[in-house]
Amino acid sequence: MTTHTGDHKRYFIDRLGVSERLMERCLGEALSAGGDYADLYFESVTSTSLGMDESLVKTASQGISVGCGIRVVSGERTGYAYTDDLSQERLLRAARTAALIASGPAKQQMSGFRQAEAARELYPVAGAASDAEIAAKLQLIQRADAAARAFDSRIVQVRAGFNDELRRILVAASDGTFASDTQPLARLNVFVIAKDATSTARGSSGGGGRVTLDFFTGDKSPEHYAREAARTALLQLGAMDAPAGEMEVVLGPGWPGVLLHEAVGHGLEADFNRKKTSAFAGLVGQQVASSKVTVVDNGLMPNRRGSINMDDEGNPTQETVLIENGILRGYLSDKLSARLMGMPNTGSGRRESYHHIPMPRMTNTYMLNGDDMPEDIIRSVKRGLYAVNFGGGQVDITNGKFVFSASEAYLIEDGKVTAPVKGATLIGNGPEALKYVSMVGNDLALDEGIGTCGKAGQSVPVGVGMPTIKLDKMTVGGTGHSA
Amino acid sequence: MNAASKGTNDLRAIADDVLAQALRAGATDAEAVVYEGEEFSAMVRLGQVETLKESGSRAVGLRVFLGQRVASTSSSDLSAEGLTRLVSGAVDLARITSEDPFAGLPEANEFGAIPADQHLYFEDVKEQPPADRIEIARRCEAAAMAYDTRIQNSGGGHYDTATSHKILVNSRGFAGEYRRSYCGFYASPIAVDESGGMQRSYWHSSARSTRLLESPEAIGQEAARRALRRVGARRVKTQRAPVVFAPVIARSLVANIFSAAEGDAVYRNASFLAGRLGEQIAGANVTVIDDGTLVFDHEGIRAGGFGTSPFDGEGLPTRRTVLVERGVLTNYVLNTYTARKLGMRSTGNASRGLAGNPGTGAGNFYLEPGTQTPQQILDDVPSGLYVTEVMGFGVNLVTGDYSQGASGMWIENGELAYPVEEITIAGNLKEMFRNISAIGNDLEFRSSSAAPTLRIDGMTIAGE
The missing domain is CATH 3.30.2290.10 (PmbA/TldD superfamily)
Structure with missing residues (x-):
């Protein structure tokens, strides 16, 4: 972690030949039709993907993507254009296209960029996974493949993949913002198929973050993820049908925090609340969860997949309290919504790439610890579901209904975890569901670092987390008889 | 510009x-x-x-x-x-x-x-x-x-x-x-x-x-x-009841067939359709087709379908492939690699992004229409669910297990009586395709895949 903020910028200025003078000219052009605000978002991403299937390295690919997105804001209106050619002619042309959103004489002139504040260093740049020898990356997936096959003879198919990218960004804006960052990202995934005489099942696992390859040693080794994938697949071979209907539900620590991402996170993104299209609109200060629930969004956790030194509008990220002791405290905002709603900017403006307009997004979203012991939580349930791992989730932010799909779950009978059950989707209502949280464990964990969030066609890496919690009721979408 | x-x-x-x-x-x-x-x-x-x-x-x-x-x-x-x-x-x-x-x-x-x-x-x-x-x-x-x-x-x-x-x-x-x-x-x-x-x-x-x-x-x-029509939606009790899928949702079930028939899932044993070629996987009323060559005539203006192209991602001509004929699985969805793995011939379904090996992609993909009008299908349901939205990632193509969030209308004596939400529908695709008891005549291509109204019996609805 030795890189300084200036170095991130130098890449665009020295390597790609975009001068500060040209950036100022582009911003001037962008505001020439009367816009209130304009920004340039330069991005360069190099990515590598390696895949092993049937113990063969079948996939190896690398990609390079370089471009600039130019945005002009005029009141509530946004004009946007991008170019993958960073020549002066093309940049100015994109600026003129974006400028068309406004209509009128130029109101302001660019008056130079602010000196950037000292940069945060939440993750390594030198030595990041993207810099590592490809042979070292290959070794990771080869080890994962071998470990999964060695785990049990019923593991009949193994796929392992390693993906990394290095994303360099620079934001130059008419409000003086001049900020840059270099964001590494790496991920190891293992998928297995288990088969016995009567059934077939799948299992998957993986982990990563904004890390060096050293991350994948010790308890995050390829063998660890391989065993996890194999274990869950074998467990599913004997799983019975999941129950159907409303029941007590205990969620394990870590990835089940996707509940928060869907139930409240999206509904608290400021754009939906500015437009009053979210079920949470107007609920700040009101009880939206049990008093045991405190939820934060924190972009500052070192090396986490969801963390970023600055957002894609050049603002520093922060820790934002969303729900405090059950009371809704605030929203996640970007420059546009902060200005239009007269609220603080939480540094949540993110975008998938230079092809996209930024909008308020989550980073790492999790629930803080409570006082309960996880075993006491299980013991308190007469009959219910214990779900410890999930696939994805989804929410309709307007009516608040959300789902998340369990991939590893068990019945709880008379206070004991008993038989594994098949995957099932759980459904609830965002502003109501967390009111039924009656116990919160002291075992907060974050997910392994493979989460991706989609919104309006844009994907960004995120994290989620939670301690063990108990919900007194939630609807479980199995096929079996009621628990 | x-x-x-x-x-x-x-x-x-x-x-x-x-x-x-x-x-x-x-x-x-x-x-x-x-x-x-x-x-x-x-x-x-x-x-x-x-x-x-x-x-x-x-x-x-x-x-x-x-x-x-x-x-x-x-x-x-x-x-x-x-x-x-x-x-x-x-x-x-x-x-x-x-x-x-x-x-x-x-x-x-x-x-x-x-x-x-x-x-x-x-x-x-x-x-x-x-x-x-x-x-x-x-x-x-x-x-x-x-x-x-x-x-x-x-x-x-x-x-x-x-x-x-x-x-x-x-x-x-x-x-x-x-x-x-x-x-x-x-x-x-x-x-x-x-x-x-x-x-x-x-x-x-x-x-x-x-x-x-x-x-x-x-x-x-x-x-x-x-x-x-969603206003005032309520929940219903957990029960088994007939489920009628509106075309826009029936389409997603047909897309599940397509995904399960993709060659890479099949050769990896990661599909409930692996090893089932030639077998009855759905009722005799079900025929599923992928056609990358469809050109529609809209009152004199001819236009290719959203899944139409002259060649696939590897340069093979696109074609019409019957995947399920009267309930029998007749083919898989194949590119060159997966065809060789399975000892078959490519169906011209290679998809090619910029990077990576070719995947498989649909042409125009659909379930053939039946003869009943959507209203006739509803008329036969004394009590059941008409699904207009599904949510979630609860489809497991390895096992066929299906569990999704849903909303729609409750059917009472053939009428759409009131809106329902915050419920799930669950079953297993292997049984669901065999239990398609009615197929509508309302096939319409609004995107590259399409399906008519479908009724499926035997699913579990979870709610209150």
């Missing part, structure tokens, strides 16, 4: 140049794809333009073979230096991959393209003035907002256009290219009930030519009707 566009000849020259460089660098075979696209989108909300986006981009992808080893690279940097890096990167990468006896380009005699004009590109999409596009988005939203006083908010009226040009060349002599155009708009109005509860829905029209788009007012009004 006329996007950053070199002429067609320049793009073809880039593809040829990359191919030649790859062979000079030691590749035994190579395949290059060059993509150029332009996009426009406008969003009008509560009558005001909120966002306008307009841009063009280009990129190149290269796949190289060193004998039975393969690797790929992609780049948005089309400078001479960038292309050289693309080639050397791919060749270097290929050296570290494994010898795979099934890897390789298709055989030369398999290449080809549908010779007839598929009517995939209409210049009017590109020529339409931005002001006209914004006006369509505005009219569509305005019609939704004016439809009923309970429509009080809006996710906006949207209009998008896209044109693309794709060139594919390989070292075994294939060279092909095509252009496609797309335009479409939608409104997503929000209905509010007396207690302030909100429901959103949407409706859309999409086409290859602006002349084939439906009326903005008709689409806006339909979007409003769809939002309004």
Whole structure:
């Protein structure tokens, strides 16, 4: 972690030949039709993907993507254009296209960029996974493949993949913002198929973050993820049908925090609340969860997949309290919504790439610890579901209904975890569901670092987390008889 | 803006140049794809333009073979230096991959393209003035907002256009290219009930030519009707009952068949359809077809389907493939690699992004219609669920287990009695396809896949 903020910028200025003078000219052009605000978002991403299937390295690919997105804001209106050619002619042309959103004489002139504040260093740049020898990356997936096959003879198919990218960004804006960052990202995934005489099942696992390859040693080794994938697949071979209907539900620590991402996170993104299209609109200060629930969004956790030194509008990220002791405290905002709603900017403006307009997004979203012991939580349930791992989730932010799909779950009978059950989707209502949280464990964990969030066609890496919690009721979408 | 566009000849020259460089660098075979696209989108909300986006981009992808080893690279940097890096990167990468006896380009005699004009590109999409596009988005939203006083908010009226040009060349002599155009708009109005509860829905029209788009007012009004019918939704008790899938949701079930029939899932045993070729996997009333060649006649204007193209991602001509015939699984969805793995022939379903090995992709994919009207299907249901939305990731194609969030209308004595929400529907696709007890006559292609109204018996509805 030795890189300084200036170095991130130098890449665009020295390597790609975009001068500060040209950036100022582009911003001037962008505001020439009367816009209130304009920004340039330069991005360069190099990515590598390696895949092993049937113990063969079948996939190896690398990609390079370089471009600039130019945005002009005029009141509530946004004009946007991008170019993958960073020549002066093309940049100015994109600026003129974006400028068309406004209509009128130029109101302001660019008056130079602010000196950037000292940069945060939440993750390594030198030595990041993207810099590592490809042979070292290959070794990771080869080890994962071998470990999964060695785990049990019923593991009949193994796929392992390693993906990394290095994303360099620079934001130059008419409000003086001049900020840059270099964001590494790496991920190891293992998928297995288990088969016995009567059934077939799948299992998957993986982990990563904004890390060096050293991350994948010790308890995050390829063998660890391989065993996890194999274990869950074998467990599913004997799983019975999941129950159907409303029941007590205990969620394990870590990835089940996707509940928060869907139930409240999206509904608290400021754009939906500015437009009053979210079920949470107007609920700040009101009880939206049990008093045991405190939820934060924190972009500052070192090396986490969801963390970023600055957002894609050049603002520093922060820790934002969303729900405090059950009371809704605030929203996640970007420059546009902060200005239009007269609220603080939480540094949540993110975008998938230079092809996209930024909008308020989550980073790492999790629930803080409570006082309960996880075993006491299980013991308190007469009959219910214990779900410890999930696939994805989804929410309709307007009516608040959300789902998340369990991939590893068990019945709880008379206070004991008993038989594994098949995957099932759980459904609830965002502003109501967390009111039924009656116990919160002291075992907060974050997910392994493979989460991706989609919104309006844009994907960004995120994290989620939670301690063990108990919900007194939630609807479980199995096929079996009621628990 | 006329996007950053070199002429067609320049793009073809880039593809040829990359191919030649790859062979000079030691590749035994190579395949290059060059993509150029332009996009426009406008969003009008509560009558005001909120966002306008307009841009063009280009990129190149290269796949190289060193004998039975393969690797790929992609780049948005089309400078001479960038292309050289693309080639050397791919060749270097290929050296570290494994010898795979099934890897390789298709055989030369398999290449080809549908010779007839598929009517995939209409210049009017590109020529339409931005002001006209914004006006369509505005009219569509305005019609939704004016439809009923309970429509009080809006996710906006949207209009998008896209044109693309794709060139594919390989070292075994294939060279092909095509252009496609797309335009479409939608409104997503929000209905509010007396207690302030909100429901959103949407409706859309999409086409290859602006002349084939439906009326903005008709689409806006339909979007409003769809939002309004959700107002006051309640939950129902956990039970087993017949489930009737509206076409827009039935389509997702048919997409599950397509995914389960994809060759890579099949050879990996990661599909409940693996090893089932020739077996009865659905009722005799079920026939499922993928057709990458469909051209529709819209009152005299011919236009290719959204899944239509002259050749697939590896340069094989697209075709019509019957996947399920009267309930019997007759074929898988295959590209060259997965066909070789299974000892079969490619169905011309290779999909090609810029990077990576080819995947499999659908042409126009559909379940053949039956004879009953949707109302006749409802008439036979004394008590059951009409599903208009599903949510979630609860479909397991390995086992067929299916569990999704759902909302829709409760059916009482053949009538859509009241809206329901916050429930799940669950079953197993293996049984669900055998339990399709009614198929509607309402097949309509609003996107590249389509299905008529379907009734499925034996599913579990979980609610209160």
